[in-house]
Amino acid sequence: MNDTFLKACRGEKINYTPVWMMRQAGRYLPEYQEVRSKLTFLELCKTPELAAEVTIQPVDILGVDAAILFSDILIPLEAMGLILEFHEKIGPVFPDPVRDQKAVDRLIIPSPDEHLNFVLETIRILRRELEHKVPLIGFAGAPFTLATYLIEGGSSKFFFETKKMMFSNPELYSGLLEKITACTSLYLKAQAAAGAQALQIFDSWAGILAPVDFERFALPYVKRIIADLRQSTDVPIIYFANNGATLLELSKTSGADVLGLDWRVDIAKAVEHIGPDISVQGNLDPIALLLPEKELRARVAKILEGGRKARGHICNLGHGIHQFTPPAKAKIFIEAVHELSGKGS
Amino acid sequence: MNDTFLKACRGEKINYTPVWMMRQAGRYLPEYQEVRSKLTFLELCKTPELAAEVTIQPVDILGVDAAILFSDILIPLEAMGLILEFHEKIGPVFPDPVRDQKAVDRLIIPSPDEHLNFVLETIRILRRELEHKVPLIGFAGAPFTLATYLIEGGSSKFFFETKKMMFSNPELYSGLLEKITACTSLYLKAQAAAGAQALQIFDSWAGILAPVDFERFALPYVKRIIADLRQSTDVPIIYFANNGATLLELSKTSGADVLGLDWRVDIAKAVEHIGPDISVQGNLDPIALLLPEKELRARVAKILEGGRKARGHICNLGHGIHQFTPPAKAKIFIEAVHELSGKGS
Numbered sequence: 001m002n003d004t005f006l007k008a009c010r011g012e013k014i015n016y017t018p019v020w021m022m023r024q025a026g027r028y029l030p031e032y033q034e035v036r037s038k039l040t041f042l043e044l045c046k047t048p049e050l051a052a053e054v055t056i057q058p059v060d061i062l063g064v065d066a067a068i069l070f071s072d073i074l075i076p077l078e079a080m081g082l083i084l085e086f087h088e089k090i091g092p093v094f095p096d097p098v099r100d101q102k103a104v105d106r107l108i109i110p111s112p113d114e115h116l117n118f119v120l121e122t123i124r125i126l127r128r129e130l131e132h133k134v135p136l137i138g139f140a141g142a143p144f145t146l147a148t149y150l151i152e153g154g155s156s157k158f159f160f161e162t163k164k165m166m167f168s169n170p171e172l173y174s175g176l177l178e179k180i181t182a183c184t185s186l187y188l189k190a191q192a193a194a195g196a197q198a199l200q201i202f203d204s205w206a207g208i209l210a211p212v213d214f215e216r217f218a219l220p221y222v223k224r225i226i227a228d229l230r231q232s233t234d235v236p237i238i239y240f241a242n243n244g245a246t247l248l249e250l251s252k253t254s255g256a257d258v259l260g261l262d263w264r265v266d267i268a269k270a271v272e273h274i275g276p277d278i279s280v281q282g283n284l285d286p287i288a289l290l291l292p293e294k295e296l297r298a299r300v301a302k303i304l305e306g307g308r309k310a311r312g313h314i315c316n317l318g319h320g321i322h323q324f325t326p327p328a329k330a331k332i333f334i335e336a337v338h339e340l341s342g343k344g345s
Numbered sequence: 346m347n348d349t350f351l352k353a354c355r356g357e358k359i360n361y362t363p364v365w366m367m368r369q370a371g372r373y374l375p376e377y378q379e380v381r382s383k384l385t386f387l388e389l390c391k392t393p394e395l396a397a398e399v400t401i402q403p404v405d406i407l408g409v410d411a412a413i414l415f416s417d418i419l420i421p422l423e424a425m426g427l428i429l430e431f432h433e434k435i436g437p438v439f440p441d442p443v444r445d446q447k448a449v450d451r452l453i454i455p456s457p458d459e460h461l462n463f464v465l466e467t468i469r470i471l472r473r474e475l476e477h478k479v480p481l482i483g484f485a486g487a488p489f490t491l492a493t494y495l496i497e498g499g500s501s502k503f504f505f506e507t508k509k510m511m512f513s514n515p516e517l518y519s520g521l522l523e524k525i526t527a528c529t530s531l532y533l534k535a536q537a538a539a540g541a542q543a544l545q546i547f548d549s550w551a552g553i554l555a556p557v558d559f560e561r562f563a564l565p566y567v568k569r570i571i572a573d574l575r576q577s578t579d580v581p582i583i584y585f586a587n588n589g590a591t592l593l594e595l596s597k598t599s600g601a602d603v604l605g606l607d608w609r610v611d612i613a614k615a616v617e618h619i620g621p622d623i624s625v626q627g628n629l630d631p632i633a634l635l636l637p638e639k640e641l642r643a644r645v646a647k648i649l650e651g652g653r654k655a656r657g658h659i660c661n662l663g664h665g666i667h668q669f670t671p672p673a674k675a676k677i678f679i680e681a682v683h684e685l686s687g688k689g690s
Contacts, residue, residue: 037491161668163632167640207588210608210630210663212644243552245590263555264591268597287508295512297559318555324506 002134005066008234009198009258011279011311017304018065019334020137021286024058025070025321029327033058041086045071048121052106055126059134062334066134066198066314067126069191071119073141073202074149076187079110081177082150090154096154101113106178109183110192120194121189127195136240138196140188142203143180143225144218150176159208166217173217181221185228192233200238201256207243214247219254226255232302238281242319248274263288263318267306279312286317289329296327298327300336315341347479350411354543354581354603355625356656358625359382361684362649363410363484364679367666369403370415374672376402384429390416395464405677406477409579411659412471412544414536416464418547421532422457425524427495436497442498444506449521454528457535464532465539472540481510483541487584488525489547489563489569495521504553511562518562528568530573532639537578545583546570546578548599552588560578562598571600583626587664593619596655600618608633608663612651624657631662641674645681660686 004018026032032054036044044050073129074092080083085093093209110116119248126136149155151162165173188199206218226237240260241251251259252274261270261282284303291299300315309311315337321330338344349363371377377399381389389395400415419437423429430438442597443449455461471481496507510518533544551563559644571582585605586596596604597619606615606627616625629648636644645660650657660682666675 158632158667160632160669163630163637167633167635168637207609210633211611212647213630213633243588243609246611246614247361264552264588266556269591285508285558287503287505288510288512288555288558290512292513302557322503324505 001130002065005047005137005243006103006197006236008312008314009238009279013241013333014312017313017315017337019315020064020066020068021062021317021321021330021333022059024062024064024068024070024330025054026319026321027323028325028330029057029061031061032243037180039228045075046118046134047073048056048125050120051118051122052129055122056129056137056295059130061099062331063338064134064334066135066137067130067199069123069126069139069196070326071122073139073204075119076140076183077146077150077180079115080093080107080183082107082122092149093154094150095153097161098150098176101172101175105342107176109179109186114189115189116190120190123191123194123196126306131220132167135197136195136202137198138188138191139200139202140184140191141217142206142239142241143177143184144209144315145203145205146180146184147173147177148205150180159205175229177217178220180282181224184224188225188229189232190268192229192235194312197234198238199229200240205243206241206247207262209247211246211250214241215250216282219250222254230255240281241322245270252278258314260316261318268309269306269328271306271310274311279310279314280307280310281314281316283318284333286319286321286325289317289321289325289333293332296332297336297340300333301340302342304337329332347410350582350659351480351542351581353657354583354624358531361651361688362660363680364659364682365409365413366403366666366675366678367381367413367661369409369413369675370399370406371666372668373670373675374402374406375668376406376408382525384560386417387429390420393463393470396463396467396471397474400467400481401474401478404475407676408683409679411482412475413482413545414468414471414484416467416484416540418484418491418549420464421455421461421485421528422491422495422525424460425452427452432469435634436660437494438449438497438499440498443495443521444448444504444510444544446517446520448455449517452508452521452524454524456554457532461532461535464623465535468539468541470534474678478513478541480573481540482543482545482583483533484545485529485536486648487524487546487563487586488529489554490550491525492518492522493527493550497644504550511558514677520565522562526569533570533574534577537574537580541580543581543583544574545585546624548584548589550587551592552607554592556591556595560595564595576590584622585626590615597623601659602658605661606663608665612648613654616651616655621654621657624659625652626659626661627653628661628663631664631666631670631680632669633665634662634678638677641677642681646685649682649686654683
């Protein structure tokens with residue numbers, strides 16, 4: 001198996017920089033569209049054979065160095081007892097937002113084996129099929145990010161309801177976060193037990209918080225999950241606080257092996273800032289894949305140079321690949337990372 | 346006139362920290378809702394007597410140290426020959442997005458006196474009515490931010506079309522930006538000539554750009570406008586690159602007197618980073634106004650402390666006040682800034 005990715009996570013010596021792309025199993029690939037055309041997004045997440053198939057597509061088509069489980073961060077929230085819908089153009093919707101103690105009390109902490117077995121089954125299939133290929137990354141949303149969806153009832157622009165609860169009813173907020181944290185902890189442990197070889201925690205909305213609020217309302221729950229995972233597994237853990245340029249120092253205290261960097265950060269400066277004792281992942285602007293090949297390669301070279309001073313560097317986009325990206329552009333990116341970092345030389 | 350705000354912009358000695366709030370003339374005020382109920386948003390922008398009335402409301406009701414012209418950054422784009430609509434819940438819409446050379450060629454560079462006289466008239470009324478009160482801030486959108494609306498046809502989540510044009514057709518992009526820059530330059534000069542005593546340039550979407558792209562695709566146009574303004578006016582200029590934590594060093598080279606800081610930044614660290622030779626404005630999370638009074642005051646104290654090492658500090662929110670904010674909370678904020686920074690003591 002190509003274990004370059006796992007080695008980079010742990011800061012071990014490698015011969016070239018591994019690369020994968022957030023949302024690499026997704027709509028920009030015609031092969032994905034083909035599978036997806038036969039069922040809904042949620043159905044696809046819940047059909048292990050097909051979820052495994054789309055997970056592997058970018059490995060075969062693009063030559064990435066890691067596969068990431070095809071799923072959605074909101075899947076375990078549905079298992080907590082909530083109705084989850086995906087509407088075209090709007091995105092995810094929870095028709096019954098969680099905004100009072102009663103709604104928090106109603107949430108169950110699902111047993112992964114019982115309520116989320118389709119995810120674990122997908123992981124088991126993938127481990128068999130990826131055996132001689134690349135490692136498999138499992139993932140979950142960070143508790144704060146998951147809470148925003150529950151409280152807002154979906155995505156949001158200003159996150160007024162979330163912050164209102166944080167600021168004016170911190171007890172209610174922490175009660176909700178405790179439950180989400182317990183659920184996420186069990187869920188990630190089960191993923192590792194089923195065979196996930198690394199785990200990424202997506203804090204997609206961390207960047208809406210001032211550092212002082214991130215420290216109080218988001219980070220403690222991530223720390224607890226990571227500390228808890230360390231009791232039962234030694235798989236590398238990646239923490240990605242999106243739009244988190246001002247949260248890097250705090251994020252480093254999460255206990256993660258790798259910090260994800262979004263594209264707003266100059267990777268060289270970020271590494272200088274957080275120090276050479278942790279690995280980093282990132283961080284090309286996904287839409288910069290549209291640059292002419294020469295400029296794209298120059299930008300990849302710059303990112304590789306910036307990552308060189310970190311303990312380890314996994315090249316990636318700074319956010320999920322956009323659905324209108326030509327797959328050929330993604331391929332140029334993957335190949336440029338390999339070539340410019342010395343693969344095969 | 347209370348000129349504390351202007352002095353803080355210029356870094357002159359003051360006895361207390363001036364404060365105003367972005368979007369202070371807005372929907373959270375019942376007095377604004379009352380005026381607004383009689384006409385559409387765009388009509389209100391174009392009716393000088395009423396636009397002046399709502400501009401003054403927060404000065405009288407909350408005791409802020411500066412008034413900001415009631416208008417919208419998209420107003421001059423309409424004058425460039427485009428149809429602009431405001432839809433409830435969606436926001437601004439340009440039904441004919443600007444995505445090719447023909448559309449760029451069709452744009453006119455409006456004469457402010459002729460096409461935007463209603464704005465200048467509002468400013469003239471305001472200067473008379475604010476004579477013994479506070480200074481008046483005029484404003485415009487930064488060219489990059491304005492371009493995103495034209496290219497996307499409104500607001501956006503990923504700004505795919507904007508970045509696509511930047512990355513794959515930079516000549517088309519720069520042609521469009523040149524025209525918007527010329528328009529904005531004339532518009533701000535006319536505002537100063539009509540009586541605006543400070544000018545703020547809102548780069549609301551600068552934060553979607555990697556530093557390397559901000560430097561190439563956004564900053565040069567801001568620099569040009571500021572250099573151009575310096576030829577004809579000495580009013581202080583505030584540049585606010587929203588979500589711009591990683592753009593501060595570059596923003597400082599814009600030539601502005603004051604840099605606006607959004608709430609994601611720790612103001613003390615930002616000041617340390619950019620140095621003591623420029624003023625700063627900000628930066629409470631607008632929704633943190635919902636904190637209990639004691640905590641809100643503590644947070645204000647921390648922001649004031651952070652701002653103390655800057656050349657000058659104008660206290661403000663880190664973004665526009667949210668429409669569901671109780672006006673009483675805004676009042677606590679304004680009073681806390683004054684009291685904790687030594688007004689009247």
